[in-house]
Amino acid sequence: MQKTSRTDDVRVRFAPSPTGFPHIGNIRTALFNWLFARHHGGKFIVRVEDTDQDRLVPGATDAVLEALDWLDIQWDEGPRVGGPYGPYFQSERLDIYQKLADELLDRESAYRCYCSEERLVEIRKAQASAKISIGYDRHCRNLSKDERRAKDAEAGRFVIRFASPASGATEFEDLIRGHVAWQNELMDDFILIKSDGFPTYHMAVVTDDHLMEISHVMRAEEWLPSTHRHLQLHNAMGFEPPEFAHLPMILGPDRAKLSKRHGATAVLEYRDEGFIQEALVNFLELVGWSLDDHTEIMTPSTVIENFGLERVNKAPAIFDYEKLTWMNGMYIRQLSEEDLADRILPHLEKGLPSESLPVDRDYLLQIVPLIRERIKLLPEAVGMTDFFFQTELDFDPQRLIQKDMNKESALAALAACQAEMSGAKTFEHEPLEQALRAAANELELSPRQFFGTLRVAATGKDATPPLFETMEVLGRERVLDRIRQAIERLGDTD
Ligand code: GLU
DSSP: OOOOOOOSSOEEEEOOOSSSOOBHHHHHHHHHHHHHHHHHTOEEEEOBOOOOGGGOOTTHHHHHHHHHHHTTOOOSBBTTTBOTTOOOBGGGOHHHHHHHHHHHHHTTSEEEEOOOHHHHHHHHHHHHHTTOOOOSOOTGGGOOHHHHHHHHHHTOOOEEEEOOOSSSEEEEEETTTEEEEEEGGGOOOOEEEOTTSOBOHHHHHHHHHHHTTOSEEEEEGGGGGGHHHHHHHHHHHTOOOOEEEEEOOEEOTTSSBOOGGGSOOBHHHHHHTTOOHHHHHHHHHTSSBOSSSSOOOOOHHHHHHHOOGGGBOSSOEEOOHHHHHHHHHHHHHHSOHHHHHHHHHHHHHHHSOGGGOSOOHHHHHHHHHHHTTTOSSTTHHHHHHHHHHOSSOOOOGGGGSOTTOOHHHHHHHHHHHHHHHHHOSOOOHHHHHHHHHHHHHHTTOOHHHHHHHHHHHHHSOSSOSOHHHHHHHHOHHHHHHHHHHHHHHHHTOO
C-alpha cells in the first residue's frame, strides 16, 4: 500500500549535477517536481550539485537553466533568482558540510580514514578474488585513540567516513514504489568528505535537503539504492528525513535504456530539431504519469490541477519519439498563425540561403496557413516554403515537360497561363483555378500535365502546398515573371 504523503508546505528540488548536458530523464525529473510543487502551492527549488570537481563540464549549468527556461519550468529559488536558503550551488557551501561532518566526528558517527589509495586497491582486489563485496573494511574505524592521534600528527591526507550501523535494517515507504528495506550489514562506511575537502554526493544531498527544508525528494530511480545511506545519515545528524519518491526509468520503445538511437537525448537538441516546448512538456508529462487511461493532449492547468504521485507508475516508462513527433504536429495546428509564424521564422533564418533573407513577416503570415496542416517539425517549413523567398528558381527546364508532353506542349501550356493570368481581373485562387482549368481543356492537356508544368515554373518543385493558393500568395507579378523565365529557359533547350 502506498503511503499518503504530507502535502502542507511542499518544498521540492531539482538537483542537477553539471557533469553533462541535460537529457530527457533530467528534465522529466525537473518537470514532475515542478508539477508537484505547483499542484500543492509549494516551492520548486533548483540546486546545482557541483561538488564533483573532476567531472564538471563547462556550460552544463547554463544548459540546464536554458532548458528549464525554454520549457517554462520556472523555479522559485536557485541560481539567478536566489532565495532564503542559498547559496544554491553546493560548491559555495563547503564550510556548511565541513561543520556538520565535524559534528559527526565529535559524536563518533563518522571517523577519519587515513588508508592510502594502494591499500584500498588491495582490499578491492582481495574482495574480488574472494567474490565478496563489502566495500571498505573499516580498518580506520577500529583505530585506538593513540593510533588516531599519531595519524593526525602525521598530517597526511585523509577522508571522513560515515560509521554506518553494522546490523538491523533501514526501511522506508517510497511514495511510488511502496515499502523498501535494506539490511544494514550490506552498507559500507561510505565517504562523507573527500581528501580535497569536498563533500561526496551523499553528504551534500542530505545536508542540503535538510537545511533547505525539502519536504519530498523526487528523483530518478537510479538513486533508490542510495536512499538507505541518506536515511541513516539524516538519522545520525538528528534530522527528520524528507519523503522519497523514485521516478520510473525511461526506456525506448524497444525496451532498451533510452539512448541516442531512440532520438536525441539532450533536451536542447529537441528545440533545434523544431519541437515546440508545449508539445515536449505535454509528452514528458506522460512519461511515467497519466491523467487517466486515454487523454493525450492536456493543458498545463489540467495537469497542474490533477498531478499527483498516485498516478506515477512504478514500471519503466516508454519514450516514443514517433508519438512525440505526432504530438508536435497536433500542437503546431493549435497555434495561432501569428504564433506559428514567429516560431518558424528562426528556422527559416537558419535554413534559407542568405539571398532569400530577410524574411518579411507579413509575407510569411500569408504562407503559414498553407503549411500548418502539413508540418510536424518546424524546420520542415524551410523545404516547404523556400521557393516563396527565392529570387531566382534553379531547376532543370526539362522538368517542365510532364509525362506524355513535349517541349511544344509545355511551352503552349505556359503561354496559355501567361495569357490567362495577365488578363485576369483578380489573382484570387478560385477564379484563377477555373480559368486555368478551361485553358488546359482547350489545349487538350490533363490537369495533371498542365498544372504540373505550371507548378514547376512557379515554384521549381513537383510537390507544393495547394498550387492556386500558393500562387495567390506569390502574387501575379512574381508568378508571371517566373513563367516568363521558364519559357525562356525551356525555349533555349534543344
Ligand atoms: N545530483 C543528482 C543528479 O544529478 C541528484 C540526485 C538526487 O536528486 O538526489 O541526478
